[in-house]
């Protein structure tokens with residue numbers, strides 16, 4: 016089978032991310048105003064991955080972004096996701112601070128943004144943040160999102176928050192941070208046990224124990240365990256990170272099985288095609304009882320599913336759960352997890368490239384969620400990172416757990432509490 020020539024339209028992607036950075040975002044983002052730190056991360060990390068963050072922004076602009084991030088730092092440690100809850104340090108009291116809390120995911124993204132932008136984290140309330148983290152951990156080992164009134168842990172509870180808490184600890188403790196040795200750490204064993212209990216019968220990870228496996232949560236689970244394992248090199252990694260163990264092998268099998276040629280773009284998948292014969296077929300009156308139709312008659316009425324053609328199989332994206340269509344971001348969630356497990360070679364990367372560049376890469380730059388959809392920041396960044404794992408020319412390599420460029424990882428390793436490589 017010959018691949019159709021596809022091109023990574025780097026210049027258009029640069030323009031897309033610059034538009035997102037320097038002009039207003041489309042109105043559809045309004046409801047995400049309280050997630051600005053995440054949107055900022057995708058935008059700035061996208062330009063970094065494209066290798067143009069330094070050349071397409073001025074030092075003054077980058078300093079402005081850094082100052083905005085520090086403006087989101089709360090005095091007691093950690094970062095808020097946007098400035099909307101900030102009522103001013105002078106008005107802040109122990110009684111009202113729960114209304115302007117630090118947020119676990121935003122803290123992780125704020126730290127990564129600062130690193131990507133070349134900041135030395137000297138203004139980060141590092142010790143306060145590390146003291147705040149264990150207060151966010153629940154008895155079952157999982158993490159909440161914010162501290163509410165009376166120090167009550169609120170929100171979260173699923174694997175996303177486990178991953179961001181473990182990542183924040185990783186960035187701020189580093190590998191030689193003796194100065195924070197005396198600060199009470201999170202309960203690592205409880206966290207690791209909670210994450211591993213989320214592995215479902217089929218090998219994938221659900222959002223909590225006994226939930227359906229999902230690629231996004233699987234990524235977060237393996238991200239959390241990877242951060243913990245990198246910091247405990249003298250200890251045996253958990254079975255799900257140990258090749259040969261049934262937990263590891265069943266997860267690999269589940270992840271590889273997420274690659275699919277079902278893209279959700281064929282006529283029968285479209286629900287606006289009212290005049291098609293298939294639709295009329297479906298609208299025929301349904302008999303009152305099952306006995307009115309014989310088994311043979313029922314079989315005759317089943318639609319014919321043709322075997323896939325060569326054309327159908329040319330593009331193969333990834334889904335996040337069984338029986339779902341492909342979606343750009345799942346190329347990231349699945350490939351990043353396989354990369355952490357050193358099993359990227361088991362998937363068909365060239366067909367994934369055909370899917371991303373031929374089907375969801377948008378003509379104005381960026382990537383959409385599915386075929387023919389407009390670009391958005393999340394799918395644009397994750398589409399590029401998925402291509403970076405496959406060595407796409409024009410993109411820096413990416414650390415799968417930190418989800419940022421190798422160049423940015425080097426900045427992290429240059430911090431005082433990071434003297435050796437990860």
Ligand SMILES: [Zn+2]
Pocket residue numbers: 342343344345384394
């Ligand atoms: Zn998606």
